[in-house]
Amino acid sequence: MEVDNCRKLPRTPMMISNDGEEINTVSSVTVISDQKFDQEVFEVEKPVLVYFWASWCGPCRLVSPSIDWVANTYGERLKVVKLEVDPNPNSVAKCDVKGVPALRIFKDKKLIATHEGAIGKPQLQSFIDTYVS
Helix, strand or coil: CCCCCCHHHHCCCEEECCCCEEEEEECCEEEEEEHHHHHHHHHCCCCEEEEECCCCCCHHHHHHHHHHHHHCCCCCCCCCEEEEECCCCHHHHHHCCCCCCCCEEEEECCCEEEEECCCCHHHHHHHHHHHHH
């Protein structure tokens, strides 16, 4: 088989989830740090989901594709940011994060929802839908 040029076609990186669903790995999640936390979370018109994670955290690796899915699915209604806990202790303390993975939803500069621990995509969707219209 001869291939002229594989790079000619537009490509979208995809993964396949355990349930067989394609997951778009091009994400609109913003990576933030302590220095950008207030600007990225409190100076935004729409609600913000903050995903706290760590590179050494096994459950975080399982949750991360769902966070990308949230960013791509709720993009118009919800800003999604992620913050690595180890290099950003000030934001971790400010949000009273006790373990990872952890989620915080902020709206109008106020913390309105929290979750700590691994969470499946259906539960994550339900968690967000409760607070984001």
